[in-house]
Amino acid sequence: MITDITTQGIDFLSSLFIFFVGLFVLLIVVVFIRDVSQSRDAIRRNYPVIGRFRYVFSTLGEFFRQYFFAMDREEMPFNRAEREWVYKTASGKDNTMAFGSTKNLTPPGTPLFVNTTFPTLDEHATQPPPIIIGPQCPHPYEAKSLINVSAMSYGALSKPAIRALSRGAKLAGCWLNTGEGGLAPYHLEGGCDLVFQIGTAKYGVRNAEGQLDDDRLREIASNPQVRMFEIKISQGAKPGKGGILPGTKVTPEIALIRGIAPGMDSISPNRHIEISDTGELLDFVQHVREVTGKPTGFKMVVGDEDWIKLFCSEIHQRGIESAPDFMTIDSCDGGTGAAPMPLMDDVGLPIKESLPMVVDVLTQYGLRDRIRVIASGKLITPSGVAWALCAGADFVNSARGFMFSLGCIQALKCNRNTCPTGITTHDRRLQKGLNPAEKAVKIKNFVDKIHYGTALIAHSCGVPHQRALTRAHCRIVQPDGKSTLMRVLYPRSDVLPEYHQPETEPHYF
Template sequence: MDKIVDFLGDITWWQWILFIILLIIVRDVFFNKKHIITHNFPFVGHFRYILESIGPELRQYIVANNREELPFNRVERSWVYASAKNQNNYEGFGTDQNIYETNYIFIKNAISPYRMKADNPNISDPYFLPCAKVMGLHHKRRKPFRPASVINISAMSFGSLSARAVESLNSGAAKCYAYHNTGEGGLSPYHKQGGDIVYQIGTGYFGVRDEEGNFSIDALVKLVEENPCIKAIEIKLSQGAKPGKGGVLPASKITPEISKIRRVPLGKDVISPPYHRAFSTNQEMIDFVEKIANATGLPVGIKAAIGKLDDWRIIARLMKEQGKGPDFISIDGGEGGTGAAPPSFADHVAMPWMYGFRNIYKIFKDVNLSDQIVFVGSGKLGFPSKAAMAFAMGADILNVAREAMMSIGCIQAQSCHNNTCPTGIATQNKWLQSGINVANKAERLSYYFKNFCKEFIEITHACGYEHPCQFTMDDVDMNLSDQDFTKSLADSFEYHKTKVPFESMKALMECPFLGGNYRELNGQTTIDKQKIRY
């Protein structure tokens, strides 16, 4: 035994390394039955897999140029990060965009910008930018709701996101008067940090289901009564990542906490079907909306990625004839988002946001309903220039998901579906979550939203308007890359948005349905003047 100890003690560190390499080579050559590369090129072949595993990071920070990478390029990510940190988010020496590429957007500035009046709330609060429409007012819901921010947090469930990430998002939403969509995973304690809530009901009816997994109106009414933070309800018909495809929540991922929140059993896979069981026809869907609205008193909307349009025409006709139906419609981009999906779905199923929104808005405008519905845009719109285009097309508010995640630290590692998110945002790994400082990340989310609103207001004023709802389809041109070079959105998409009734920003601030607890501060905001970037 002593001789063995002496022998091991005489082995140098490089001899140990050679010995380990030899063991790996022996294993690769004689025992590896799965991987050709490591069998044919023992030891060296492992470097190929290492480089492949860190490929996204290498491309993001070393290989790709500023405007090259998708879904968000380096310039877009840098703008979100700088805005969230309340740092300088400007760029110098002119644009590096290819301004002649197809679908490039040009926003038309006015010869004389809008000049604020003395009673304009933006003089004291440069971030105040509420929705110009009120959800539920047309259908006379008992609890109408005017979102206090035009930019809000899109649907991302607890379970998909970590507890600390959800808590950071909601705490940040409370600081900037935005609402927070729960996603279909139910209302968790982490959603209740002061921000307004839009409660989403998916095909699994998580949080509002009975023991058989069917929708329970009694459970929903109880949830709403116990949680006054819920300001509206959204019925998810489909999502951009995988429209028409259900999902499975594996038993291994169902913790006692998730079981309680989602009202699902422990130790059993839970299926989310691709369709709703509470209704099957367009008329039944409208009746379902009215049932929920009557029982809760809240505005009720629907969310969908857009594909075939025949059913949408029927829905619009029924709503016009019956004077009932959704109070708001959330239109999701078919290019996908935070939800993991097969590439075939994310790449090819459903229309991109621009085309989907155009088609749906025109359908409801043709039956004179576009002024009665709050249109919600969702699909990489978390940048002021894209927001201007969306509002010119008819959007009333925006929901952002990935941009909100980036504001609290997401680095676009694209590992959301592997439970290995290195920032702890899209994982249930306790160690990875531990790096999230909730107070700090909440502040970053609020700064991103505030700086977004401030820059959006500045673009609006540059175009001669007080509120972005006043943008028209003629205020934005799109490059078509043909002999005409550019056409206005109105000429390109062949419609004009319906004029949104708008009196003044002051009138919006005094609206009794304004959310975000804004009016509780009597119009005075807790803004640190030293931190406003002019």
């Protein structure tokens, strides 16, 4: 009896095996016929079935490189060492290292900080002083955090991601930039300070024709959490091109917040239709500031020095009160969810060149203390933030650093609504893995460690706090392998005689 049952079981398994083998062979035959009969792909036509593996291996290659083949410092745009530092920091884990640095310190452009023989004692260390932005405005903003959350829209990011950023920014005491997608209730949920960004499509403050609606602008400004307004001229990944939000991400809720049609691709104009020259830019800044009563500035990617000089000259012709309250300088290698490769790779100046340039021109024209400078672009570690402070920035904005804090694994799926971590997708199944309350704590940890790490560098350089760092505290590696003081590479720019003002010496020298 038992033998009969065993024999029947073996026969069933054999039949099942033959069935699946036959099914597999049939599938191969069908694929073979399809490949040889199509004319769109030469590889598949010439090498049916086998040619398909090329696509599979190409698709999986980025994941295999990330986990198995790339060294800690090799990947782009952020390598494993940088990501791991953020992951451990955000999780509150020990991020000290053993045995020695894996960072190559010889490539040109590498910053090296100048330690002093007699570093600052812990008991002599102080907190970096806050900076007041827009002191002439009816509602100025006193900002304390060295690093803040850069522009990321609700729509580009998911609902739980925005909720986590809002709660985390409140815990960390930093601001959160809404991005150009308008003000969502999830931005307000955590109670943090907000910077409302006005993009070229005027999402959230537009009328039916897509123009600026002053009534809507006043309504946004009436919220006490909205502390500043940022006019987006251009961003690092796509200067000269508007934002792109695929229709799959334009849910009815997002469409309502932005004032657009649901389910349709949302493509912003490549510039503000009201702004075609420097004068109109200053007019627009002044208009927004008058309507809102709050500090107003703009974000841009720098293309050359001459325009910055023209801009400063125009301010002096009008009067210093016409100047923007801040400028956010983005790097040409900035991040985004979707951008054309020619713009992402080859247009604009990197932050390491543009930031010192802007600071020097503002100094020459006596505007450095009037216009606050915010640096943005791949500055996600204490050394990056410390470099920006040495160069003359008042604050640093980061988007991808905070995305890593949320759990981003650099899957490069931001534009496909298939983000595996739930950060840039509106697929509710994928969003379930992102717990806003838990991630908010990680954001706070990240900000705290940035402050702690930059303080370590500052104290090693012999100054009491991070804002006391100057160009005398940083050296830059040159092509010959030797390093040169940033103060020598970018000597102090004296104020031009016609713009001289009896003010205190700028804090960054």
